[in-house]
Amino acid sequence: MTDARRHSLIDDAQGIAYGATMAAFGIVILTHLGLVTGQTAGLAVLISYATGWNFGPVFFAINLPFYLLGYLRMGPGFTVKTFLAVGLLSALSLWLPGQVAFATLNPWLGAVLFGFVSGSALLALFRHGASLGGIGIVAVLLQDRLGWRAGWVQLAFDAVLFAVAFLVIEARLVLISFLGALVVNLVIAINHRRDRYVVA
Template sequence: MTPTSPSPALPPSLRHGAYEDAQALLAGTLFVAMALMLFNQSGLLIGGTAGVGFLIHYLTGISFGKLFFVVNLPFYWFAWTRMGHEFTLKTFLSVALLSALVELFPHVIHVDYLNPLFAAVLGGLLLGTGCLFLARHKSSLGGATIVSLYLQERWGIRAGKAQMVIDCSVLLMSLAVVPLERVAYSVLAAVVMSVFLWISHRPGRYVGR
């Protein structure tokens, strides 16, 4: 099924309502915001547009929340034309909410000690869970996630596989400006997230929408 083809009719009991969508988008972005806080405090990176935002943040000191929102702007046209207006609008709301939460978190929570290995594993699982919540309610966090979900819907390529390739490629390119140890932990986090999505997000398994 292509992204532009109509979805099969579902019984009303299986369809997501506005309240269900709202709580899923909020929960998903909260999980991801927590993961990004762990990465930021342990000096780790992430792939995709978030990784680009982190690199610029580390190099310039500009807040990640603002950078993440701006870096994602070019991807909305692709999402609108390939994934539909509902997906695009929900993605825009999720990105905006995540940007706001990332700006808020330093004022409400701080971790005094954080082992980078623990941050990589827990952060990867939080990222995978948050992205799964959003994907099952026709949303994403922009950038590479839009591309990976499109590849899954259009060509049957698992979103987790595509996400892992994109994320690890971005992280490996960051070796030019980031120490090897930090990049290695960041790659581990990307693999943990992508394997989680690879196993959990399969086309046709989840029919509610």
């Protein structure tokens, strides 16, 4: 007898497809406005701004070293799903800019929309046993090995990332970017509750 609470393969496929697509759309909003964000995606965005390289290949390459850590810490299921999510996001981020254009997009509103879209994308991936890789995996590993709180590790990384962003983009855009990053984290903090969402 199957557990009705567990996601099927089709459930996981649509969840990963939704999450990767919304995350890619969030990146389109972000890069259209010249903003940055935190975590591995933010690092890839900064590198793309500084070098002119496309976000998708940079993001995919940055995540490669993290799959082994993901496999060791989270297992093969998580690693495969995360690889698929990262690969799909990387591909869509190359394709979507040619399909979507903004005649007018206020940067402050755009930052909030980015936060909502990206937060919902990450929620979908988390609920289907995937992520967008990167620093979050390292943070959990350091918490396990050294006792460092994962949240503080991620916060420290983002603090350094935003400090570097001041050297790459205008200070005004960095400040607007803080709003987007705040909204992403609020969406996740408020909605990612295992005591409220129990399907595995």
